[in-house]
Amino acid sequence: SQDNARLFHLVLAGATQNQMLLATVERIWLQMDSSPLWQQFNVHIASRAYRLKWLGDRQTLLAALRRRDVMGAWQAMWQHLENVKNSLLELSDEDAPDFDGYLFESVPIFQGKLV
Secondary structure (H helix, E strand, C coil): CHHHHHHHHHHHHHHCCCHHHHHHHHHHHHHHHCCHHHHHHHHHHCCCCHHHHHHHHHHHHHHHHHCCCHHHHHHHHHHHHHHHHHHHHHHCCCCCCCCCHHHHCCCCCCCCCCC
């Protein structure tokens, strides 16, 4: 559920013991709650395979964190963000006046190593 997703992200951010990161994640969730795009998206994920895909993303991330694999965790998080972005794009109306194309821009920052 969306509540479980929120809890996962908040617990993960809280585990860093970085109050600025936790506050940022909390603000992101508040923004998503008021976003028409996310509201539309939540209707679709209840009946589609997205939740299972994202569960897999989260399991991959947690496994990397348990191994203390920084690179693996970074890759898992990047892939999760790409999966969410692509799912949102799939459900978006690119011709709608409020379509935010910037949200879907890809920035190839991953070159196989952290810089």
